[in-house]
Amino acid sequence: MPSVTLILLALGLGLAGWLAARSRAWAFQRAPQTRLHSLPGYHGWYVALWAAVPALLFAAVWQVIAPQLVLGRMLSDPAAAALPPFGMQRDTMIAQAMAVARGEAFGVFDKAAAPLVEPARQAMQLYGGIGLAVTLLLGVAGGAFAYSRLNPAFTARTRVERAVMAILLVASLVAIVTTFGIVVSLLFETIRFFGMVSPLDFLFGTHWSPDPMSAAEQGDKFGAIPLFWGTIVIGAVIAMLVAIPLGLMSAIYLTQYASATTRKWMKPLLEILAGVPTVVYGYFAALTVAPAVRDFGQAIGIASASSESALAAGLVMGVMIIPFVSSMADDSIAAVPQAMRDGSLAMGATTSETIRRVLIPAALPGIVAGVMLAVSRAIGETMIVVMAAGAAARLTANPFESMTTVTFQIVAMLTGEGSFDHPATLSAFALGMVLFIVTLALNFVALRVVKRYREAYE
C-alpha cells in the first residue's frame, strides 16, 4: 500500500530531524557562556514537526486524489477507447486491470481488460513516483528550513507549544466536524429523496411498501406512519414498561437497602448486562423469547400471535435498558441532599415512605431526564428489532403481531442490491434524519433538565 510508505517516510524524516536538531542544540550548550532559551528536546520537536507535518498532510491528501489521477491517465490511453462507455462491465474491467497492475491478481478474467494493464501500471508508477518525490521534498525542505533557524536564543519551546495547542484545537474540532458531517450527509440525501417523494406523503402516509427493484413511480408507498408507530410501541412503550419499574427499583434497592457486599457484587453485574452486545440480545430475543411469547399468545387465545413479535423485541430491549435507567436513577437519587432524607426519617417515616414521598419526588426531574435518554436509546436500537421484530409495516395495537421500526427499515433499505439513486435507498436517509432529529431533541431536553435540576441543589 503506497500510502503506508508515504506515512513511514514522513515519520522517518521527522525522526531524523528530531535527532539532528537535538544534537545540534546539545552542541550549542557545550559552548562556553551560552544558555539555551529552550531545552534541546524542544529544538528536536520543532524540527521534527516541520519535517513531518507538511509531508503527512500531503500524504493524506494524495491518498484521496491519486487514484482519480491514475484512473484519468489510464483512460486517456488509446487502449481505453475500446472499453464499453459505461455500466457494470466497464467498472469490472477497470477494477481487474488495476488489481493486476497493483500485483494483487495474477491475470485478468476478461481478455478485453488485458491491454489496460500496461497503461494502468505506468500511470501508477508515474503518480507513485510523484507522490514519493513531493513527500520527500516537503519533508526535507521543511526540516532544512526549521534546522537553519536553530540558534541558542531560538524560542523553540514557545513555538512547539503553540503547535501543540493547534493540534489540541484540531482534535476537539473533530466532534463539530462529525456532527456537521452527519447533518450535511443526511440532509443532502433527504432533500434528494423529497425531490422524488413528497414530504407530506412520507410523514403522514400510512402505507409503507417500497420496492427497491421496481423503477416505477411509487410516491404512495412511502408512508412512514407505520414505522413510527412500531418504533414507539416497541421502544417507548413495551421496553419502558419493563425498564422503568425494574431499573428504578434496582436503583432504589441498591442505594437504600442493599448491604455493601450486595452492592459490590450487583453493580458490576448490571454493568455486564449493559455491556452485552446488542447482537447477542437480538439472537436471544429471536431464538428464546420470541417463540415463548408466541406460545404464550396462542395459549391465551390470540391466533394471530406470530413468531416475530413486537412484544418479544420490546421485552428484550427493556432488559437491555434496565442498567441504563438504573444508573441514571442512581445518580439523581444520590444528588438529593442528605438533610431531606434525615428530616423525613426523623419524623418517624419508614424507609419506604421516605423513598416514595421524599426522595423520588425530589429526584423526579433527574429520573424523567434519564427516562428520556433511555427512550432515545431504545428507539435508536437496531439489532434487536432487526432480528426479532419483523419486516411487516402494519398499524396494529396487538403486540403479539410483528411490527417494523425505523431502524429496521434503514437496514433493510441499505443492505439490498438497490441502486443509490432509487427512492427506496434514499428513504433510509430520510428515516435516519427523522431518527437523528428525535434523539437529538430528547437528549437536548434531557440534558437541560439535568443541568437545571443539579443547579437547584448546589
Added chain:
Amino acid sequence: MNRAAAFRAERLRRRYAAERRFRWIGFGAVAFSALVLAFLLVSMTSAGVDGFRRAEARFELDLAAAALPVDAARLAQPDPLAGLEGAGLPAVVDDGARTALGPDGAAQIDSAAWREVGEAIVADPTLLQRHIEVDVPVTGTLASGLRGDGSPVMRALAQRLKDEGKLRWAFDAGFLSRSDATDPQAAGIWAALKGSMLTMLVTLVLAFPTGVLAAVYLEEYAPRNRWTDWIEISINNLAAVPSIIFGLLGLAVFLAIFPNYRSAPLIGGMTLALMTMPVIVISARNAIKAVPPSIRDGALAIGASRVQVVFHHILPLALPGILTGTIIGMARALGETAPLLMIGMRAFIAAPPTGISAPATVLPVQIFLWSDEVDRGFVEKTSAAIIVLLLFMLAMNGLAIYLRNRFERRW
C-alpha cells in the same frame, strides 16, 4: 383508649408490611436482572459448547501400502499440500473411506478431508511408512443425521456408522482457526476475529489520541466562548446519537471518498472511531477533572509552562481513568453491529483479511449472518461465536474494573 391503641398498632403493622413489601420488590428487581443475565449466559453456553465440536469419521489408512510417490524433500518445500495432492493423497483417503465406511459413507466425507491428513503427514513425514488411523470431518448433511434431524437416509447411515464406532462427535479447536464456510461442519470464526482485531486497531489508533487531546483542550485550555459551547454540545450529543446514524455517515461520506475500500476494516474502524471518540472524551474529561488543582499550581509555581503542566503532570496522573474509559468504549465498539452492516461488512468472507484495506467482516456481524441460517449446525456455531465474543467483552470489562480499582487514586 384501647381501641385507639389497637388502631395505632394495626396501622403500624400495615406500615411495616408495606415497608417489607417494598423492600422485596426492590430485591426482586435486582434479582430479575441477575436471573436474566444468568439465563442468557447459561443458555448461550449450553448451546455454544456444541459449536466447538464436529462430527468426525474414523477409519484406517494404509499409507505404507499406498506408497505415495512423494519424498521428504518435497514436503519441506513451500506448499507441501500441493505436492501431496499431485501424488494422489485425495484418492488414497477416498479409497480408505470407501473400504471402511462403504460407498454411501465415503460420499459424506468432507471434500477437504484429505487436507487434514496431509497436514498430519507434513508435521510427521514418517506417517507415510505406516498404517495409520485418521479422524476426518464429514459433511454437514451427515452431521445433522448424527444429531437426529435431517433426512431419514442420513439418520440411518449415521446410526449404522455410530454403532460401528466409526462416527462420533469430537472436540474441534479448528473452530477458532478456520473461516466462514457454507457447511457448518467446516465453518470457523478466525476471519471474523481477525477482522474485528484489525477494525479495533484502526478505531483505537484514531479515537484514542483524538479523544484524549480533545479532552485536554476542553478541560485545561478552552476559553469560555461560543465555540467551546458548540464543541461541548456536539460531543454530548454524539455520545447519544444512535449507532446506526454513524453507519449512514460512513456510507455517505467515507465510502464516497474511498470507494475502493468497501467493507474494509479501515472504513469500519473510522466509522467506529467517530462513535467511540465522544465516550473517550467524556471519561477523559472526568479523569482530568479529578486531578486536584494543587498539582497544577505546584507545577506552575516552579516554572513549568502550561503545556508542560498537562503533559508532564496531569496526563500521567489521569491516565488510569482515561484508560478505563477507553477500554469500556472499545468494548462497546467491539460489540457494535449496525453501523458495520451499513458500510458493507456483511459479505461472505472465506479467508482472513490480509490487511486493513482488504474486505473483512467482524465477529458481531458474523454472528448476525449465521443467525439467519436455517441449518441446525449454524445455531450451535452462532452460540459458540457468541461465547467467544462475550469472553472478549468480559475480559475487557474485567480489565477496566481492575485498572479502576488498582490504579485510580482518590485525592
